Amino acid sequence: MADLARDDILKLAALARLDLTDAEVTEYAQELTAILHYVEQLQNVDVDGLKPTNQVTGLTNVMREDTEVDYGYSPKDLLHGTPAVENDHIKVRRMIG
Amino acid sequence: MPTKIWQPIADIAAGVQNGQLKASELVAEALSIIDEQAEFQAIIAVTPGRASQRAAEIDERVAKGEQVGRLAGVPFIAKDNFLVFGAETTAASNILRGFKAPYQSTAIQKLEAEGAICVAKANLDAFAHGSSTENSDFMTTKNPHDITKVPGGSSGGSAAAVVLGMAPFALGTDTGGSIRLPASYCGAVGYKPTYGLVSRSGVVAMASSTDVVGPLTRTVADAALVLDVMAGQDPLDSTTIERQESYADLSDTDLTGKKIGIIREYMAEGLNEGVRTQIETATEKLKNAGAEITEVSLPTLPLGLAVYYVLCPAEVSSNLSRYDGQRYGFTVTDAKSLDESFKKSRSQGFGKEAKRRIMIGTYVLSSGYYDAYYKRAQIVRTKLIAEFAEAFEQVDFLLGPTAPSTAFAIGANADDPLQMYLTDIMTVAANLSGVPAISVPAGVSEGMPVGLQIMAAQRNDKQLLQIADAVEDILG
Numbered sequence: 001m002a003d004l005a006r007d008d009i010l011k012l013a014a015l016a017r018l019d020l021t022d023a024e025v026t027e028y029a030q031e032l033t034a035i036l037h038y039v040e041q042l043q044n045v046d047v048d049g050l051k052p053t054n055q056v057t058g059l060t061n062v063m064r065e066d067t068e069v070d071y072g073y074s075p076k077d078l079l080h081g082t083p084a085v086e087n088d089h090i091k092v093r094r095m096i097g
Numbered sequence: 098m099p100t101k102i103w104q105p106i107a108d109i110a111a112g113v114q115n116g117q118l119k120a121s122e123l124v125a126e127a128l129s130i131i132d133e134q135a136e137f138q139a140i141i142a143v144t145p146g147r148a149s150q151r152a153a154e155i156d157e158r159v160a161k162g163e164q165v166g167r168l169a170g171v172p173f174i175a176k177d178n179f180l181v182f183g184a185e186t187t188a189a190s191n192i193l194r195g196f197k198a199p200y201q202s203t204a205i206q207k208l209e210a211e212g213a214i215c216v217a218k219a220n221l222d223a224f225a226h227g228s229s230t231e232n233s234d235f236m237t238t239k240n241p242h243d244i245t246k247v248p249g250g251s252s253g254g255s256a257a258a259v260v261l262g263m264a265p266f267a268l269g270t271d272t273g274g275s276i277r278l279p280a281s282y283c284g285a286v287g288y289k290p291t292y293g294l295v296s297r298s299g300v301v302a303m304a305s306s307t308d309v310v311g312p313l314t315r316t317v318a319d320a321a322l323v324l325d326v327m328a329g330q331d332p333l334d335s336t337t338i339e340r341q342e343s344y345a346d347l348s349d350t351d352l353t354g355k356k357i358g359i360i361r362e363y364m365a366e367g368l369n370e371g372v373r374t375q376i377e378t379a380t381e382k383l384k385n386a387g388a389e390i391t392e393v394s395l396p397t398l399p400l401g402l403a404v405y406y407v408l409c410p411a412e413v414s415s416n417l418s419r420y421d422g423q424r425y426g427f428t429v430t431d432a433k434s435l436d437e438s439f440k441k442s443r444s445q446g447f448g449k450e451a452k453r454r455i456m457i458g459t460y461v462l463s464s465g466y467y468d469a470y471y472k473r474a475q476i477v478r479t480k481l482i483a484e485f486a487e488a489f490e491q492v493d494f495l496l497g498p499t500a501p502s503t504a505f506a507i508g509a510n511a512d513d514p515l516q517m518y519l520t521d522i523m524t525v526a527a528n529l530s531g532v533p534a535i536s537v538p539a540g541v542s543e544g545m546p547v548g549l550q551i552m553a554a555q556r557n558d559k560q561l562l563q564i565a566d567a568v569e570d571i572l573g
Contacts, residue, residue: 009456016414016459017421017436018452019444028456034515035457039403042473045480052475053482054306055336056531057293057555062335069332077199081425092423093435 003033100130101262106171106319107345109265110212113170116159120152120170120214127172127216131263136244138236139257140174143217147183148172151214166211167345168326173208174258174267177218178225178301179310181205188301189233190223192420192427192446202299203334204268204310204327211326219254219267223448224417225275225303227251228520229510232450237507241283242545246504249282249520251275255313256283266314266323272303273405274499274524276311277536281499281548284538286569287313288320288562291555292531293338295324296331304412305336307405307528317537317566321345324558341559350567352386356492357551358393363497363523371542376498379539379549382571383496393492395484398526400477405525406518407461407474414458417451453514482530489554494564498523499536499548523550533558535565539572 009029013020020028075088084091103109112118128148131140155170175181178188180198187193205215222232230238230253238253240246241260248257252269256279259267269276271289280287288311295310302308312323325345330337359380364373384390422428422442423435429445432438447455461470488495500523510517527534532552539549551568553561 004460012456012459012463015463016455017439017443018447018455019440020452024452028453031453031514032457032460035406035518036460036470038515039407039470039474041400042403042407042477043469045397045400045477047473047476047480050476050479050483052472053479054475056306056482056529057291057336057338059293059336059338064332071200073200080199081196083423083425083428090423093432093438095435 004029004036100133101126103262103265103315105316106168106265106322109171110167110169113155113212114159114165118170120155121149123170123172124148124152124214124216127264130261131217134261134263137239137241137257137261139219139238139254139261139263140217141177141187141189141220141235141254142184144181144183144215148214148216151209155212155214167322168208169212171213172216172264173213174217174219174255174264175205175215176221176252176255176267176269178221178270179205179268180299181215181218183215184218186218186301188224189221189235190446190448190451191234194427196426198299200299203296203331205299207327216264217258219252219258221254222251222450224301224451225251225270225272226413226450226454228274228278228517230254231507231511232448234448239507240504243504245506246545247282247507249279249504252313253279256280256285256287259285259313259315266312266319268310269313270300270303270308270310271528272308273409273528274521276313277499277524277534277548277550278520280313280536282504282546284546285313286315286317286320286538287311287536288324289527289534290324290328290558291338291533293336294340294558295327296334296337298331298333302416304409305416306408306412317535317562317569318347320535321347321562321566324562338556341556344559344562347563347566350563352383352388352564352567352571355388355494355564357383357388357390357494357496358488358492359390360398360495360497361392361394362396362398367501368498369502369542372498372502372547375540375542375547376549379572380496383568386571391492393488393495395481395488397477397481397484401481401526401529402518402522404474404477404481404529405521406457407470408478408529410454410458411462411471412458413454414462417447417455420446422446450514478529481526485530485532493553494561495552497550499550500524503542503545503547527552531555533561535561537565537569537572
């Protein structure tokens with residue numbers, strides 16, 4: 001797999017909503033390339049017939065009753081660290097032009 | 098080094114319950130030791146107000162003749178990625194600086210219900226990303242045995258705090274070795290339970306498929322008691338599993354006939370000679386005590402780190418997407434649009450390692466690379482799990498070093514993230530396969546502690562703690 005170029009890093013940064021400085025772009029291009037080269041060893045493993053593991057203890061679809069649960073917190077408790085609040089809702093900047 | 102060797106936790110609690118010890122004095126003592134040992138920078142914040150208030154309540158309840166609980170008045174320190182009342186919860190990150198928990202984590206609630214008292218929040222690599230605490234956005238914790246060396250990470254503040262005698266126990270989290278590695282580097286006991294045995298509710302998420310909560314203590318018996326209080330299913334964490342009966346009752350275990358497999362891949366080339374000597378000496382002692390020692394091979398183990406450094410950043414990039422400057426934590430005030438607010442808040446709020454992991458994770462999950470990286474790693478994970486299952490058909494326990502070397506110098510790996518990742522090479526496999534693992538002190542090499550790692554099959558936490566208790570006795 002190819003080395004990561006500056007353009008690749010900029011594309012990833014845009015996807016991850018990060019603004020990187022020029023120095024960071026250069027640094028991450030080198031470091032991510034080295035890390036990806038290291039993990040390339042996974043390509044040579046014989047994995048014939050094996051399926052991916054997503055959950056290690058074998059649990060599937062853990063359900064609970066669809067009822068209201070009172071955890072004892074008010075919206076105000078949960079929103080007290082929120083930068084901007086209006087009527088117990090998180091307030092953000094305009095999304096649609 | 099330690100100014101105080103705390104009594105066994107069960108004895109402290111019994112002392113408080115019978116009135117010989119006062120919770121308020123224990124809290125004051127812990128806070129005073131934290132203050133005396135400030136140069137090690139193990140602690141981000143203390144919680145004197147809430148701790149003193151809780152101690153006074155406990156002393157009052159004892160005076161009235163009430164039963165307080167199995168951890169009555171026992172001070173402890175929580176890694177700063179646990180939501181705890183009485184101080185900020187920052188995960189040692191600038192983006193969460195100033196954040197106050199609106200509720201407490203289940204682990205803390207259970208400890209408090211038995212009378213334990215949180216006195217401080219310990220330093221960590223920001224968001225638990227690291228093996229040395231050097232990635233903390235605030236400060237680097239120093240190793241209690243040598244101030245020029247790292248304590249290991251990411252629960253480095255918790256491990257150093259316990260070894261420095263700041264409290265009888267501390268809480269950590271272990272996603273790829275973050276309890277066991279600092280335990281090994283600092284000379285503490287570090288316990289990583291079976292995945293799902295302790296609720297993760299109220300703990301800042303790192304990689305959700307491998308994150309576990311566990312104790313750092315002076316002894317195995319202390320770790321077993323703390324685990325016993327925290328273990329069990331929690332409606333707030335749907336990945337939690339059913340607990341076994343008591344973990345705290347560690348009847349004397351006879352090693353005779355116990356089948357222990359030495360992991361060949363961990364004893365291979367690249368292992369520091371001083372560490373090798375200590376592990377071989379320990380193995381010899383276990384053999385003399387009657388254990389049946391064999392060599393076991395898990396050929397996929399050396400690939401564990403590569404699997405981990407695909408899966409962990411993938412999950413990190415997902416879990417850290419919630420830090421967007423809108424919900425809680427740091428936000429910029431000069432953004433003109435929502436998207437600019439996301440970008441600026443994240444870019445200014447996250448440190449270097451968090452950004453690095455977000456970038457790797459975004460790459461391995463992105464369209465066109467998902468199959469080659471993420472899915473491939475999940476498949477190799479299956480192979481690793483199968484090898485563990487096979488090994489545990491031959492032996493009851495697996496044994497090896499916790500880390501390939503002792504603690505390294507502060508700054509030694511600072512410019513090479515891959516080299517830093519390699520310190521986790523012997524710990525990540527337990528996380529990927531969900532099995533319980535413990536690091537117990539096994540002598541020193543050139544003055545620095547060596548950790549012996551023991552693993553058991555999933556859900557055999559009790560058996561693992563019993564054997565670790567016996568091993569601890571034998572290694573003295």
